[in-house]
Amino acid sequence: DGGITQSPKYLFRKEGQNVTLSCEQNLNHDAMYWYRQDPGQGLRLIYYSQIVNDFQKGDIAEGYSVSREKKESFPLTVTSAQKNPTAFYLCASNQREAYNEQFFGPGTRLTVL
Amino acid sequence: RKEVEQDPGPFNVPEGATVAFNCTYSNSASQSFFWYRQDCRKEPKLLMSVYSSGNEDGRFTAQLNRASQYISLLIRDSKLSDSATYLCVVMTAGNKLTFGGGTRVLVKP
Numbered sequence: 001d002g003g004i005t006q007s008p009k010y011l012f013r014k015e016g017q018n019v020t021l022s023c024e025q026n027l028n029h030d031a032m033y034w035y036r037q038d039p040g041q042g043l044r045l046i047y048y049s050q051i052v053n054d055f056q057k058g059d060i061a062e063g064y065s066v067s068r069e070k071k072e073s074f075p076l077t078v079t080s081a082q083k084n085p086t087a088f089y090l091c092a093s094n095q096r097e098a099y100n101e102q103f104f105g106p107g108t109r110l111t112v113l
Numbered sequence: 114r115k116e117v118e119q120d121p122g123p124f125n126v127p128e129g130a131t132v133a134f135n136c137t138y139s140n141s142a143s144q145s146f147f148w149y150r151q152d153c154r155k156e157p158k159l160l161m162s163v164y165s166s167g168n169e170d171g172r173f174t175a176q177l178n179r180a181s182q183y184i185s186l187l188i189r190d191s192k193l194s195d196s197a198t199y200l201c202v203v204m205t206a207g208n209k210l211t212f213g214g215g216t217r218v219l220v221k222p
Binding site for chain 1: 121
């Protein structure tokens, strides 16, 4: 079955530690995205990548980093510089043609203690 | 002003009733519009795209009003399973999606 996987589903870290969230897709999509969702709020774009080895900052990139070395993988690192990292993180992908739907992974719920 | 605004609700709807809610967007250059459904603690899933002429998918009807810069979603004959948060999503150039905060709908027996 084609889809997007994120792991782990729940993640706990101590304050000051970097943590990397995994996102893998086998949909052969060119574009991949990372969003953050806080309780009762909409999704906010952290980083996105339209093609391998290229990525752009979204609206709230500070304290995060990404890489796109392979088409199917787009890991997100939450660094210690991120002031309020506890949130629900969602990865999404779509084809690069204009204006079509994005497919989401199941999300990773990160709690920083 | 937020780029995409929604009434957070909740809209408490008796089973079988009709509910409708809107979403306003500020960027007049927005190209595509979607309604996503998100269940509690789950990922958003596409409910329907919104076309200029309006479109219907079973009990769901979406409308776009470009002049007033809003989209709407109407749910007829509400089912208990329609209880969810409905996210208004606007796409601008470069495939960038902007999400509203969501409208929570609770369908009650």
